Amino acid sequence: MEMIPKAEPQKIPIQVFEESIPNDGKWEIEEGRLLFSDNEMRKVILMLIGQIGLKKLIEILPHESKNELERLLKAEYR
Amino acid sequence: MDVSLKDLAFVHLLTELTHYARENQSGTVLPRTLVYIEKREVAVIPDIVFVKRARSGIIQKNRIFGVPDLVVEIVSNPSHRDKLLGKKKDTYARCEVPEYWVADPFEKAGRKYVLVGGAYQEAEKSRLFPDLQVQLLDS
Numbered sequence: 001m002e003m004i005p006k007a008e009p010q011k012i013p014i015q016v017f018e019e020s021i022p023n024d025g026k027w028e029i030e031e032g033r034l035l036f037s038d039n040e041m042r043k044v045i046l047m048l049i050g051q052i053g054l055k056k057l058i059e060i061l062p063h064e065s066k067n068e069l070e071r072l073l074k075a076e077y078r
Numbered sequence: 079m080d081v082s083l084k085d086l087a088f089v090h091l092l093t094e095l096t097h098y099a100r101e102n103q104s105g106t107v108l109p110r111t112l113v114y115i116e117k118r119e120v121a122v123i124p125d126i127v128f129v130k131r132a133r134s135g136i137i138q139k140n141r142i143f144g145v146p147d148l149v150v151e152i153v154s155n156p157s158h159r160d161k162l163l164g165k166k167k168d169t170y171a172r173c174e175v176p177e178y179w180v181a182d183p184f185e186k187a188g189r190k191y192v193l194v195g196g197a198y199q200e201a202e203k204s205r206l207f208p209d210l211q212v213q214l215l216d217s
Contacts, residue, residue, distance in 0.1 A: 023161075024154045028122040030169055035122070037161070 003050030
C-alpha cells in the first residue's frame with residue numbers, strides 16, 4: 001500500500017506510514033546519496049508528497065524547478 | 079512482532095557489549111550514534127558502535143567523528159538483511175571499519191566480519207570481544 005498524491009493534502013494511513021519508513025528509520029548518506037533503495041525512496045517521497053499535496057509541492061518548489069517540472073510534464077504528455 | 083525481535087536483540091547486545099567493555103576497560107559502546115567519516119563522505123547511524131579507549135577522542139558531543147572500531151547492525155526484517163550484508167557491508171569496508179557484525183534475530187545467528195586487506199572476511203571470533211558469547215534469543 002502506498003500514497004497516491006493528490007492536489008490537496010491527505011492523512012497518512014498508519015499502514016502506509018509503517019511500510020514507507022525507509023532504511024529502518026535511519027537517514028544515512030554516502031557520497032551525497034541517501035542509503036535508501038529505489039523502492040524505499042519511492043515510498044517515502046510518495047508519502048511526503050501525499051501528505052502535503054501537489055499544490056503545496058508546487059508552491060515550495062523553487063522557480064527554476066517549477067520550470068523544469070513544467071518542461072518534463074509537457075514532454076511526458078506530448 | 080518483528081520490531082520486538084529486533085529491539086530484544088538490540089537491548090541484549092548493547093547490554094552484553096557494554097558490560098564486557100567496562101569489565102575490560104577496553105572502550106566505549108554507544109547505541110544509535112551518528113558516525114561521520116569525512117574522508118569517505120559518509121554519515122551513518124549504526125545500531126551499536128564500539129570505540130577503543132585509546133581512540134575515544136573521536137567521540138565528541140554524542141557523535142563520532144572518525145572510524146569506529148566496531149559497527150554492529152541488527153536485522154529488522156528479512157529484506158533488511160540483504161542491505162546489511164550487501165550495500166552496508168561494502169560501505170563499512172570502504173570506510174575501513176575494522177570489525178562489522180550483523181546480528182540476525184530471525185535466523186538466530188550473528189555474523190562477524192574482520193577487515194583483511196581492505197575486504198571483510200567472516201570470522202568465528204571477534205578480535206575486539208574475543209571471549210564474548212552472545213545468545214540472541216535468550217531474552
